[in-house]
Amino acid sequence: MVTEVRPPRDDEMAAYYRALPFANGLPNWEPEDAAWHGGPEPWPPQRTPASEEQLKNWAATDIKDEAFHPIATFVDGRCVGASAAISFEVTVPGGRTGRMAGVTATGVIATHRRRGYLRQMMQAMFEAALERGEPLAMLSASEGSIYGRFGFSPATYRTRWELARHEATLLSAEADLGSLELVDAAQAKKVWPRVHAEVRAHRVGELKPLPGRWDGLSDAADGTNGPLRYLTHRDQHGNVDGIANFRLPWSPTTDHAGMLVVEALEAANPVAYRALWGLLIDFDLTKAVVAAGRPLDEPLRWMLTNPRAMRITRQTDNLWARLLDVPRALMQRSYQTSGELRFTISDDQMCPANNGTWHLTAGKSLSTCVPTDETADLTITISALSSLYFGGMSARHLAYAGHITSHTDDAIGQLARMLWTDCEPHNSFGF
Missing domain, CATH: 3.40.630.30 (Gcn5-related N-acetyltransferase (GNAT))
Structure with missing residues (x-):
């Protein structure tokens, strides 16, 4: 059995779409009374399988889109899994614009689940995003128990x-x-x-x-x-x-x-x-x-x-965030409260360059984040730091849940003050 994880060729795009639930009229989201749906009935509505003409039109559009980066898993030449990252710009704290990989349209066919194919596709998308200079990935989680194991964590909410x-x-x-x-x-x-x-x-x-x-x-x-x-x-x-x-x-x-x-x-x-x-x-x-x-x-x-x-x-939660390049991501946002913090990350298996102890010096106009041999003020998981990145989550709640361990008296308070933003982060549309 030969397994390949790679972008699909142009002539493989129809097979790529067929590996995605929505193209087959299958459930592609947890059926629920969704916070982004105004009607009284559960969302999403039933879909019908895509026609050959639709698949052809989707392919023609996506192939020409420079922001669309598909990835697929092929087993003995057959496409059994698919996903994609879309290059976006997102407003980060301080009103700056950051580059972001929006992970979307993800699925592995039912006969090939539980074999690690989703992790391999996610790893490939992370590496490609870093090559494009995108230090952050985000997605809307169709099922809440899946994406935490890849380092994603809720960052924005909708009501x-x-x-x-x-x-x-x-x-x-x-x-x-x-x-x-x-x-x-x-x-x-x-x-x-x-x-x-x-x-x-x-x-x-x-x-x-x-x-x-x-x-x-x-x-x-x-x-x-x-x-x-x-x-x-x-x-x-x-x-x-x-x-x-x-x-x-x-x-x-x-x-x-x-x-x-x-x-x-x-x-x-x-x-x-x-x-x-x-x-x-x-x-x-x-x-x-x-x-x-x-x-x-x-x-x-x-x-x-x-x-x-x-x-x-x-x-419900809306976008989940995942820092791919911790120092670059932290330096592209600004901070309402100036200060210094030393923190250790040790659990990032997919982006190992994030592991280590970092010295963050933050200011409203300029910040630095560099490796250090100094003693850390706290240890934090990559998912917790990703959740806190946009300033809408509670550092104390994450610490209470065991995602942050403080090594000094006021480390959690300092982290909360530095990353906090006044208005809740929000995005008005998904992808």
Whole structure:
């Protein structure tokens, strides 16, 4: 038996897709009430197997995409496993942009599981990402028990919340000098990239979208869900500074009738944010507002006369992070609290260059992370450091769980202060 782990050739792309669950109409995610799905039914919906024409079209698109890096496992020439990394840019603490490998579309066919093929593909993707100068990998974990063994750990979260319209009253505020406008999909396609770019510059964990991100927006109806609708906000100078996508789905039961589902909303400033939500939570002939894929720290809650009116109905981890090059990753972000810390990593089997003791000297504008022979202040697992990287996790909780061992009195506190960020990290879309 001959096993190869390598990128598929162009003529092998159809076989590559057939090794992926979604291409075969098989489950490709834990069926659940997902926090990024606004509807009442479990996500994901059933899929049908891809046709030969679809496979051909996918291959034609992916082969031309320089950001798409597929990997596959072949046993005696047959493709039995597949995955891919997509080169992204992600906003890291301090508003800087870091390079990141987004691991996606992963699967091993049922007859060849438990043979180490996924680990081999992951190892190959890590090594290729390091060669491309990407010190960080991220993914959305389709099953929570799989990816921790490769060093990944949750770094961002998403929530789905509901708000009854009769409870939704905004606190008084200064008059909005701008204006709201309902627009069509063609206009929304022009607005989204501009608004998202402005938001992304200040949101830790947000991704730079790949070309064509909003090309699929449409005014056509989507079954009983009805058409997607688009609401924009312009400031007093006429510049668009906020946009929301929402729909008013039909329901066969009264339990979910009159629901307005917000599928996406971004605003470049608090005025636009408040104005968009102000209309959506008081839309005529609706009973409730549902918003999915929202940040843990949604500011709208604090604009309501009754903060309890916003009820989180689903919450889940979103992106899992994995540091591939610890010193480079730590030096590409900035730190709100300056300081020094010496830490040891000893458990990284897949990226062994990360093992050792490191001296991190952090500042708001300049930081260094170099090997040292000095005594460490703490020992930390690669997965814990990856979770803490974007500043949204608790160092004390990870220490309590055994992922961090302190060797000095205030080492955990120093780690928490240095890596902390004010707003929770969040990314508004996956890959």
